[in-house]
Amino acid sequence: MAKLPLEGVRIADFTWVWAGPYCTLQLAHLGADVIRIETRTRPCVTRMLPPWPEGKPGLNRSGYFNQYNQGKRSLTLNYAKPGALEVARRLVETSDIATSNFAAGVMEKLGLGYEELRKLKPDLIMISLSGYGDTGPYREYVAYGPAQVPLAGLSSLTGYKGWPPMHTGFSYADPNAGVHGAFAVLAALYHRKKTGEGQYIDMSQWECAMGLLPEGILEYTMNGREPARDGNRDPLIAPHGVFPSKDRFENTSIMVDMWVSIVAADDAEFERLAGAIGHPELARDPRFNSAAARKRNEDELDAAVSAWTAQRSAAEAERILQAAGVAAAICAPNKFVSEDPHLKERGYWVYLDHPEVGVRQHCGIPWRMSRTEGEVRAPAPLIGQHTDEVLTQVLGYSAAEVARLRAAGALE
Amino acid sequence: MAGALSGLKVVELGEMVSAPYAAKLMADMGAEVIKIERPGVGDRARTRGPFPGGQAHPEKSGLYLYLNTNKFGVTLDVSRPEGFGLLERLIAGADVLIHNVAPPDMDRIGLSFERVRSRNPRLVMSSITPWGLSGPKREWRAEDLTLWSASGLCYVNGGGPDHPEMPPLKAFGQQSGFQGGVHAAVATMGAVFAQMRDGEGQHVDVSIYESLASQTELFFEFWPYMGMVASRLGQKPIQPLEVMECRDGYIYVCCIEEHQWRNFVELMGSPPWASEEIFSDRLKRGANWDALKVFLEDWIKQQSVLDLYRKAQARRIPFAPVSTMGDLLSSEHLKKRGFFVEITHPVAGTHKYPGAPLKYQRTPWEIRRPAPTLGQHNEEIFGARLGLNAARIEELRRTAVL
Numbered sequence: 001m002a003k004l005p006l007e008g009v010r011i012a013d014f015t016w017v018w019a020g021p022y023c024t025l026q027l028a029h030l031g032a033d034v035i036r037i038e039t040r041t042r043p044c045v046t047r048m049l050p051p052w053p054e055g056k057p058g059l060n061r062s063g064y065f066n067q068y069n070q071g072k073r074s075l076t077l078n079y080a081k082p083g084a085l086e087v088a089r090r091l092v093e094t095s096d097i098a099t100s101n102f103a104a105g106v107m108e109k110l111g112l113g114y115e116e117l118r119k120l121k122p123d124l125i126m127i128s129l130s131g132y133g134d135t136g137p138y139r140e141y142v143a144y145g146p147a148q149v150p151l152a153g154l155s156s157l158t159g160y161k162g163w164p165p166m167h168t169g170f171s172y173a174d175p176n177a178g179v180h181g182a183f184a185v186l187a188a189l190y191h192r193k194k195t196g197e198g199q200y201i202d203m204s205q206w207e208c209a210m211g212l213l214p215e216g217i218l219e220y221t222m223n224g225r226e227p228a229r230d231g232n233r234d235p236l237i238a239p240h241g242v243f244p245s246k247d248r249f250e251n252t253s254i255m256v257d258m259w260v261s262i263v264a265a266d267d268a269e270f271e272r273l274a275g276a277i278g279h280p281e282l283a284r285d286p287r288f289n290s291a292a293a294r295k296r297n298e299d300e301l302d303a304a305v306s307a308w309t310a311q312r313s314a315a316e317a318e319r320i321l322q323a324a325g326v327a328a329a330i331c332a333p334n335k336f337v338s339e340d341p342h343l344k345e346r347g348y349w350v351y352l353d354h355p356e357v358g359v360r361q362h363c364g365i366p367w368r369m370s371r372t373e374g375e376v377r378a379p380a381p382l383i384g385q386h387t388d389e390v391l392t393q394v395l396g397y398s399a400a401e402v403a404r405l406r407a408a409g410a411l412e
Numbered sequence: 413m414a415g416a417l418s419g420l421k422v423v424e425l426g427e428m429v430s431a432p433y434a435a436k437l438m439a440d441m442g443a444e445v446i447k448i449e450r451p452g453v454g455d456r457a458r459t460r461g462p463f464p465g466g467q468a469h470p471e472k473s474g475l476y477l478y479l480n481t482n483k484f485g486v487t488l489d490v491s492r493p494e495g496f497g498l499l500e501r502l503i504a505g506a507d508v509l510i511h512n513v514a515p516p517d518m519d520r521i522g523l524s525f526e527r528v529r530s531r532n533p534r535l536v537m538s539s540i541t542p543w544g545l546s547g548p549k550r551e552w553r554a555e556d557l558t559l560w561s562a563s564g565l566c567y568v569n570g571g572g573p574d575h576p577e578m579p580p581l582k583a584f585g586q587q588s589g590f591q592g593g594v595h596a597a598v599a600t601m602g603a604v605f606a607q608m609r610d611g612e613g614q615h616v617d618v619s620i621y622e623s624l625a626s627q628t629e630l631f632f633e634f635w636p637y638m639g640m641v642a643s644r645l646g647q648k649p650i651q652p653l654e655v656m657e658c659r660d661g662y663i664y665v666c667c668i669e670e671h672q673w674r675n676f677v678e679l680m681g682s683p684p685w686a687s688e689e690i691f692s693d694r695l696k697r698g699a700n701w702d703a704l705k706v707f708l709e710d711w712i713k714q715q716s717v718l719d720l721y722r723k724a725q726a727r728r729i730p731f732a733p734v735s736t737m738g739d740l741l742s743s744e745h746l747k748k749r750g751f752f753v754e755i756t757h758p759v760a761g762t763h764k765y766p767g768a769p770l771k772y773q774r775t776p777w778e779i780r781r782p783a784p785t786l787g788q789h790n791e792e793i794f795g796a797r798l799g800l801n802a803a804r805i806e807e808l809r810r811t812a813v814l
Binding site: 055237370 | 416417418419420437438441459460461462463464465466474475477478479525543544545546547548549552553554555557558559560561562563564565566567568569570571576578579580581582583584585586587590591594595596597598599601602603604605606608609610612613614615616617618619621622623625626627628629630631632633634635636637638639640641642643644645646649650653654655657662664666668669695725728729730731732733734735736737738739740741744745746748749751752763764765766767768769770771772773774775
């Protein structure tokens with residue numbers, strides 16, 4: 001078995017919450033040794049959010065944290081105590097990459113700014129994934145991923161026709177910044193491999209998210225128009241929507257209603273759709289026999305498709321339409337993603353035994369590599385699980401020094 | 413100064429968003445990208461717009477122009493033997509082949525890792541497909557919406573508990589394609605490192621479905637941890653995290669850490685309701701959102717967006733306005749950072765585009781050339797690079813191979 005691509009690359013990971021940890025998760029997937037620097041004085045927010053088994057909170061029990069920190073190590077430090085900062089600095093000295101996602105100036109105030117750290121490690125690559133970036137009038141503004149979604153313009157474009165702006169439903173700006181950050185770090189590593197030079201990368205979650213909206217931004221810069229929200233519809237293609245099905249079931253306190261998304265991208269696919277729903281004549285109907293006609297008569301078309309989907313389960317509609325070669329997929333609740341035989345057969349899921357929550361299903365690596373096939377090597381760390389291991393084995397502290405640091409409260 | 417990926421040679425066989433975006437990320441950082449399009453029609457993104465003046469034109473589509481900056485563009489019908497032969501000659505000199513040809517079409521044209529490896533054993537081949545290259549859904553049809561839907565991301569967004577009649581809702585645009593593209597860029601760079609170390613290539617199989625399922629925040633894990641379906645019809649775990657209406661627009665109200673909520677309560681003048689036990693921590697505020705919402709709406713509708721944004725930020729509360737496109741283009745912060753870039757294209761003219769997703773200290777992100785016109789670099793690549801003479805190029809063009 002070939003070594004993993006980033007085997008031997010160490011990351012001093014000062015990030016927290018979701019954007020930064022999603023960045024370093026990608027790098028861990030590629031084989032990097034990611035050491036998260038945490039503190040018990042202000043534990044990572046995702047350790048304190050649900051879901052928890054049996055609904056019982058606990059710093060090591062959250063599925064949120066345990067999902068996005070698989071394969072990493074955890075070291076705890078309290079910078080307010082003597083010796084803690086020195087541990088962080090020594091860790092950077094032995095690392096290739098340092099990551100953070102605080103607002104501008106925070107790492108500098110701690111004495112862990114890039115200019116300081118590069119004195120310890122001249123070819124260090126450092127990335128900051130802040131909300132607003134390191135320059136500009138709002139550089140010290142605080143940000144959380146959920147707020148950067150509307151800030152970036154996504155909410156003013158997302159929502160039902162005639163309704164107020166809506167969110168994306170999840171904190172999209174976080175993983176988006178994280179995965180772009182991972183790519184940026186890899187590009188900087190490529191440059192370092194060729195030239196020996198490290199460097200600093202300034203990422204703004206806000207800017208990174210705006211790169212996902214070229215259609216909205218260019219409609220404005222080319223034509224001076226703000227695009228109107230239009231639900232699940234597409235400017236050119238119809239049908240393009242999410243349609244109701246007949247099945248629903250109860251789970252805890254909510255009714256789980258099932259829907260199916262359907263797109264017929266061109267005339268040929270529409271003809272297959274029309275046949276599959278038992279109305280082949282629709283493909284020749286002048287209201288629907290071209291993309292432009294279907295778009296003009298989209299309400300009628302959606303009504304015809306809905307009348308068919310509403311009589312069956314979402315899974316049945318999906319199966320019939322896929323068999324006919326039509327792009328259809330259920331709007332999957334988590335349960336259905338969890339049980340999808342496709343993901344099972346591809347070996348996507350990770351089942352590792354975690355000391356506090358046991359074996360749970362976690363999302364795995366979204367790619368396969370034919371030669372350097374990776375795997376998630378360890379469950380998410382308990383808080384501070386690797387403090388002693390990192391101090392003695394990586395940084396060369398003696399057991400007595402570790403004991404002294406602990407007594408001083410530096411390893412909290 | 414050259415970009416970080418200067419020296420990396422990439423061939424892209426891409427349509428619409430995923431593979432083109434992966435290759436754009438690389439091209440904008442200095443990689444040499446040769447993009448292959450179908451003769452005559454080109455990339456489907458050329459039909460998507462937006463178009464200046466609303467007039468469709470294959471050289472003026474905003475989506476295409478954005479996704480293909482810094483690339484060389486050639487036309488080639490790889491479904492024909494002469495065309496595939498030229499593709500093999502192009503990849504013989506490349507580090508990476510990145511494509512989003514769907515599996516049934518890969519089979520039809522004979523695009524496989526074994527075949528390309530025989531021409532270049534160092535080659536990294538990255539296949540971005542909707543469902544991945546294996547599994548029962550390998551050949552399923554997919555579009556951007558259906559992937560967002562299958563992954564679980566639609567199901568957690570929509571009109572909320574008061575509007576069960578409104579369907580699960582996608583995010584604007586072509587987000588599945590963007591996420592497939594950027595995850596593929598990460599995996600591809602991993603394979604490039606292994607290539608530099610070992611001198612050997614490999615096949616990277618990127619599933620857009622899995623890229624999306626991997627980022628469902630805390631929602632996926634509610635099932636394996638608690639047996640709970642996370643739904644747009646349920647309560648959010650914590651509150652407030654909502655778009656809310658001010659007297660002059662919308663703001664995003666966001667309190668995640670407890671001190672942020674305490675500061676917000678102070679900003680509202682510490683009203684008596686805020687000390688109710690049912691609002692005393694973020695989980696309780698999530699469970700009692702119906703009651704909390706009424707109080708907050710009442711106060712927020714009297715505020716102005718920018719004033720509340722500034723006041724909240726002064727107290728370290730991470731609120732943000734709901735920006736329109738116009739707000740973004742006129743933002744002083746983004747101007748100071750030089751985010752938007754002006755690009756002049758020979759047919760589409762000069763427009764402002766989203767710029768660098770991040771800023772490198774040493775290696776610049778820069779626009780060296782606009783997106784190619786269809787087949788713009790055929791002579792340069794097939795003639796100067798591969799050594800085909802003018803008569804042969806003309807013949808291939810006449811027979812629609814180019």
